[in-house]
Amino acid sequence: MFSVLSRSARRVFLSPLVAGSSQSHQVCKTLKNTWNTQWSRRSHESPWERDVQFRYYFILAITAMSGYFGGSCVLYADASSNASPTAVTIKECSNPVDRKKRILVLGSGWAGVSFLKSLDCTLYDVHIISPRNFFVFTPLLPSVTAGTVEARSITESIRKIVLKKQNVKYSQANCMNIDSVNRKVLCRPVADYLEPGKNDFEVEYDYLVIAVGAQANTFNTPGVEKYCHFLKEIEDAEKIRESIVDCFELAALPYLTKEERSQLLHFVTVGGGPTGVEFAAELHDLVYEDLCKLYPDLMPFVNIVVIQSGDHILNTFDQRISHFAEQKFQRDGIEVKTGCRVLEIQQNAIIMKEKSTGKKVEVPHGMVVWSTGIGTRPVIAQFMNQIGQHDRRALVTDEWLRVKGCENVYALGDCATIEQRKLLEDVAYIFTLADKDNSGNLTATEFKEALDSIRERYPQIDLYLKRQHMKDVMKILDDPQTYGEGERILLDVEQFKKALSKVDAQMKALPATAQVAAQQGEYLSRCFNRRKKCEVEPEGPLRVRGDGRHQFHPFVYKHLGQFAPLGGEQAAAELPGDWVSVGRSTQWLWYSVYASKQVSWRTRALVIFDWSKRFIFGRDSSRM
Amino acid sequence: MFSVLSRSARRVFLSPLVAGSSQSHQVCKTLKNTWNTQWSRRSHESPWERDVQFRYYFILAITAMSGYFGGSCVLYADASSNASPTAVTIKECSNPVDRKKRILVLGSGWAGVSFLKSLDCTLYDVHIISPRNFFVFTPLLPSVTAGTVEARSITESIRKIVLKKQNVKYSQANCMNIDSVNRKVLCRPVADYLEPGKNDFEVEYDYLVIAVGAQANTFNTPGVEKYCHFLKEIEDAEKIRESIVDCFELAALPYLTKEERSQLLHFVTVGGGPTGVEFAAELHDLVYEDLCKLYPDLMPFVNIVVIQSGDHILNTFDQRISHFAEQKFQRDGIEVKTGCRVLEIQQNAIIMKEKSTGKKVEVPHGMVVWSTGIGTRPVIAQFMNQIGQHDRRALVTDEWLRVKGCENVYALGDCATIEQRKLLEDVAYIFTLADKDNSGNLTATEFKEALDSIRERYPQIDLYLKRQHMKDVMKILDDPQTYGEGERILLDVEQFKKALSKVDAQMKALPATAQVAAQQGEYLSRCFNRRKKCEVEPEGPLRVRGDGRHQFHPFVYKHLGQFAPLGGEQAAAELPGDWVSVGRSTQWLWYSVYASKQVSWRTRALVIFDWSKRFIFGRDSSRM
Missing domain, CATH: 1.10.238.10 (EF-hand)
Structure with a gap:
């Protein structure tokens, strides 16, 4: 028995796969059952033996609990699926191939990956299609722009994530068209040298899960596409990092005037939401902790500006946090321009209108990061036209995440919005x-x-x-x-x-956050896992217009709080139950929560290493 | 005294700057002097106190010695320059600005950086110009292609390297033209969005040090520029890494024929030199240690081929190594095609001629890495035309690294070749x-x-x-x-x-290796540091055609051996004194030598972490 236990213990510590909290819950249950069984069977054992056994169980339990509360626990996916009674049912079928429905998942972000991780893949044939063969831990994207963490430290290969799952295929391709009538999707492989259109292929499905996310919204402001950086993808973050170094290197060239230096080192963020604010804070840290040593002569020319159309930055947060952030930024010398609407971006300047005075103001810039909100991806806009949702900003679903206007199509994450029944x-x-x-x-x-x-x-x-x-x-x-x-x-x-x-x-639309997407993914996979059972015993609420009950409980979002790191080892956090926390201790809370929420042990180790590396060696400013 | 000592100890361990071995030598001397002084002064101290003090000195000494033998030691550059008597001389001048000569260094590779690190920058005004604001530890480039080490782990910012040096400027720019008659250089800033030619600037010099390196040599083979990857720069390595993943992801798409899969997974290296061989070995490790788990179905289609025009791969190495490498590759299933001349590269195939039979052969490919030798960079070719060296493959210098045909211009590293007097x-x-x-x-x-x-x-x-x-x-x-x-x-x-x-x-031209470039850089800086002294007391050999002695000793290359890692934790090494070592132990020797030769403590720590990370988590195959 000892050897069995220690083997499981090794599994728990070494496996690169991380399962969701539902699985950790299962570990707790399994542990309890096993303990009871073992206890009743081995009543002849000495107290000492029992004590040693209990210690093993205790270590296992602590691991499981830490996963339960920290949001992550390590388990081999096959280990849990072997234990699943549904898998056995499938094996008993005379011809399981005929009976397995095909789920097609579009996207490998928070929604898609959280759906996949919790899905019992023995029940379906699953196919994931995404142009990125990796998952990105998006809340750390602003840290990548400054080099506080490296790009590869916050990404995990999709193939690694589904390594131990059965019946899962992945294709690196863009979805070009969704045909919900004929239940198929047109895809285009991703590789630099391929000619567009020549290698397209179609994939059929029984259930379609759309989780392609969103893109930056320019609100048709002239010049944004041409002169601004966005901060949605890992490539964006890397380009911003390169661009910051470029600005400093250009400003360090000989024979430049003071005005030219000042213009080059004017860093502007349009949008005072969490992403914009976090980017400004990270940039401030990069400049005043690291670059100041390498470019001491340029420091007087540096300006960091946040432009916000509303009256306060972080206006989706509690007012106390918003005020704290504004005061912190003022102390740090980060200029916050509230109540300003950007009219146009030019190569070296931003034209904007002050709402209070109506005056046009010009702000010079060396680099602009545009993070004002999200817009619809072309393929989703096209699909919305097909199903009569052309006047909406995102795919409209019901409370069960089913896209309205078509069958067996689900949408979750940033590309979707739930229309709550009135x-x-x-x-x-x-x-x-x-x-x-x-x-x-x-x-x-x-x-x-x-x-x-x-x-x-x-x-x-x-x-x-x-x-x-x-x-x-x-x-x-x-x-x-x-x-x-x-x-x-x-x-x-x-x-x-x-x-x-x-x-x-x-009723309010849910925010476009990782938290919402992850919860939706997990919710939807639970529905898929219980589909058979719930067809017979529906578990949802009573139908108001109709008989009986709905098949599943509707999706309910549980807000677990949110963080805003503000630089200089200070952060602000909105915690459940109207609690607000600010300061250094919150930054440490942020470190521990973000480390625990990583998708794998690999990224967890890398992110922690990157943080330590930054403390010891500072951030790297090589231009690449 | 304790506090002073522990402060120095901290400096030694924490400083990100690494000085050359001449500086470590100085540490040893300083230590000895300090110890003697302290010892004679404090003869009243108890033996216990002396013992504790000695331990501190011992730790310091060990650190210094390790630097001396391992080729690196950490020191603040200002600490040594404060002690330099020349610096004092300069300070005593009534108007030192008038007297300082300007050295312009082109390039930030092995030659340029090794020159800078050993140069006494208090004697000159130094300006470095390079399109890359970082130094690359090029011998590890093949490891970057497979993700064994990350790109940023083998690069160090030039500004960090010269952080504590005085009178050093750096500009991120390409050199466009060298005007040795008027002693000035035309430069073009590097940034993606700049219009070419609009921001060019000129830099004047008294001494010009050309260390721009070389570029890949295509030998005018059709299709090479269009369809091949080179492996000279860090961007090349990253592109190759992306391309390998692309090949696997494309081959994993549904609806492909076996032939298409096989063609996509045919990886070819043209050139059986150290770079080509190391890349093939790294690729083999990546495929058979990591990708095989993620793409098990594709394994039968994978082919790795090395094409070599000579009769053996690694033909610059000892014959025993060459044979060992060929046998190892045969066991590993890496195909070595010797005696083949590549005639043309097409999109999906390589056309080549077998020298023995004269037959034309077609080899399919999904990706080709071209590493057959080095060619001249355009700016150097242009400069060679100006000074009448148009028929040479590299800038010709004498044994003191002075470019023939012009004054006060030095060339070193891959862009230069020494013409030894007959x-x-x-x-x-x-x-x-x-x-x-x-x-x-x-x-x-x-x-x-x-x-x-x-x-x-x-x-x-x-x-x-x-x-x-x-x-x-x-x-x-x-x-x-x-x-x-x-x-x-x-x-x-x-x-x-x-x-x-x-x-x-x-007499043979020196090989285009990091070792040669680094030795040349160090040699040249020593000449510059002793210029004043040697003007009065020349230290070189007797002049044969003329009176007196040459000002400096000529450059003499000392071959310290070379490594060829062959994958699967095996390496081959040519050591000084005709020794050859192969196998696993050589791989560990390789690890320790390459770790010790890193340019800074930061890169040393990162490279070692990357190696450990690979052992624990494997290589990452995200496409970015």
């Missing part, structure tokens, strides 16, 4: 269902029961209660006294509507 | 000098004295004696008996000529 549209139906005695009025009990049973289908109810700090669902009624008291409360349909009228206003 | 051209002069009694004949003593005094000027004499295993210089006479015996030996001028006739045949 409560008021269904209120009449709900009233009929709730009014069990057909009296035309609801009693307090009926009202409560109705709300309880529809809260999962319309999560805005809970959101509203939470935001208003209401613990009792009855508080939703403005003034219960109007309708009577206690059990005598009676509402007619109009009063019912009025009570719920404010709830729909809580 | 002994036979000067033999009549030498005879006259040696024949002290003007007898028209040389006695044995006169003959010996003559050879002794000209051996430095004509190093081919020593080379000849060494190759023929002659210990006594008299053995150079075919049969001393012909000329008499012992002191009675008498030679006339014709007999003297005959005796020396075979010596000139020993």
Whole structure:
């Protein structure tokens, strides 16, 4: 037994594969079961033997727990799939090939990879298509621009991620067209020397999972495409890094005027969201921790500017964080220009309009990073036209991530948006269902029961209660006294509507973050894993317009907080439960969370090494 | 005293700057002096105290010694320059600015950097111009192609290398034209978006050091420029890495025929020199250690081929190494095609001629690496035309590295070749000098004295004696008996000529290696450092045609051996003194030598980390 245990322990520590927290949960359960079984069987063993065994279990348990809370635990995927009863069912089929449905996944970002990692691949034939054969840990992209971490330290090969999964194919190709009627996708291989169109191929599917992400949104501002850097892909980050060094090297050339030097070293970020702010902070650290030693004469000419159209930077964060960031930037000498709309980007200058005065202002620049928001990728825009969604900014799905207007097509991550069903549209139906005695009025009990049973289908109810700090669902009624008291409360349909009228206003599109995409991926894979079971025993909420229950629970996003590293070893964090944390300790929290959230042990080791390397040797400023 | 010592210790261990071995020598001396002083002053101290102090000194000494023998030691450059008496002399000048000569260095490779590192920069105004603001440890370039080490691990910023040097400027620019008549150089800044020609600038010099290296030589073979990869620059290595992954990803696409897969996975290296062989070995390791796990189905289609025009690969090495490499490659399944001349490269095939049969053969390919030799860079070719060297393959210099045909211009490294003076051209002069009694004949003593005094000027004499295993210089006479015996030996001028006739045949152009370039750079900086002193007291050999001595010793190359890593943790090495070593232990010797030869502690740490990372996690195959 010892040898078996130590072998598993080695597996846990050495495997390059990391499974999601659901799997770590499974480890905990497995551990408990195994312990109980072993305990009952070996009651003849001495206390000492039991103690040694327990220590092994304890180490295993700690590993599993750390994975559970830190968001990651290492497991061989085959180990867990061997244990899965569904895999056995498939093997029992006389001809499993006929029965396996084909899932086609487009994209290898957060949504796609998190879907893949949790998917039981023994149940389906899975094909992933993406122009990038690797996953990028995007929250660290701004760190790559400054060389704080290296590009390869935050990427992991897709093939490595699915190494131990069965029935998974990967093709390095761009998706050129989606034909949801004939269930096939047109793809174009990626390689520099290929002639476009000559090597295209088609892939058929039974289920299509679209997770291609988004691209930068220029809002059709002239000059942006030509003169700005974006910060969406790993190549963008590397180009920015090269460009920063270029600006310094050009400014260091002899015979330049002061004005030319100053223009070259004017670094501008358009967009005061998390990406823009983090980039400005990283750039500031790079300049004042490392480049200042190599280009001491150029320091007086350096300017870092953040241009924001709103009144504050980081305006999706808590106000306290926003203020802290602004003060920190002021101390650091990073100029924040709020309330400015960029009209045009020229080769060496930005033309913008101050909203308060209406004046046109010109800001010189040596380099601009444009990070104002996300736009639709051409292939998605084309697909949206085909399915009648041409007026939307992203693929519209229902709460089960199914694309509206076609069948067996799912969309998640930045390329999709969930259209939450409005409560008021269904209120009449709900009233009929709730009014069990057909009296035309609801009693307090009926009202409560109705709300309880529809809260999962319309999560805005809970959101509203939470935001208003209401613990009792009855508080939703403005003034219960109007309708009577206690059990005598009676509402007619109009009063019912009025009570719920404010709830729909809580609905907001989910932010385009890694967190949302990862949760959606994991959610969708859970649905796919349970598809067979849920066809027989649907687990979702009651249908309001129809009979029975929905097959699955709808997707609900759980916000786990967000970070904004602000440079100089300081960070700000919004934590669950309205907590806000700022300062040095938050930066260390950031380090530990970002290390634990890495997709593999390899990237985890590399990222930690890069951080240490930066402390010892500084950042590298070679131009490549 | 303890605090002072521990501070120096920290410097030694933490500083990112590495000084040459001459500096480490100085450390040893300083240590000895300091120890003696401290010892005599503190004779009242207890033996225990002395012991602790000695331990500190011991650690320092070991560090210094390791630098001395391993070829590198860490020192702050300012520490040594403060101690330099020349610096003081300069400071004493009433107007030092007028007196400092400007050295312009073109290039940041082995020659340029080794020149800079050893140069006493307090004596000159130094300006380096290079399109790359970093130094590349080129012997590890083949490892970058396979991802065994990362590109940034073998590069170090030029600005970091010269960080603590005074009077050193660097400009990131290409040299476009050298005007040796007016002593100025035309430069063009490097940045992607600059319009060519609009930002050119001129730099004047008093001394010009040309160390721009060479480029790949295509021998005008059709298709090479279009379809082949070279392996000279860091970008080349990264492109090859991307291209290897592309070949595998393309071959993994569905709907491909077996022939197409086989063609895509046919990797060809043209040129069986050290670079080509090392690349083939690295590729083999990448494929059979890492990619085989990710693309198991593609393994039957993989082919690695080395095409060599000569009869053996590694033909500049000892024959034993050449045979070992061929046998190792045969065992590994790397195909070696010797005696083949490549006629043309097409998009998917190589056309070549078998020398033995005269037949034309077609070899399919997915990727070709062309590493057949070096050619002249355009700016050097243009300069050679200007100074009448248009018929040469590289800039011709004398033994003091001075470019022939112009003044104050030095050339070293791959862009230059030393034209060694022929002994036979000067033999009549030498005879006259040696024949002290003007007898028209040389006695044995006169003959010996003559050879002794000209051996430095004509190093081919020593080379000849060494190759023929002659210990006594008299053995150079075919049969001393012909000329008499012992002191009675008498030679006339014709007999003297005959005796020396075979010596000139020993002269060979130096190989285009890092070792030669580095030694030349160090040699030249030593000359520059001693210029003032040697103007008064020339240290070189006697002038044969003229009076007095040459100002400096001529450059003499010391071959310290060479390595050829052959993959699978095996390497071959040619060591000084005709020793040859092959196998696993040689690979570990290779690891330690290459780690010790790194240009800075940063790259040393990174390279060692990369090697360890490869052992633990394998090589990364993300396409970027």
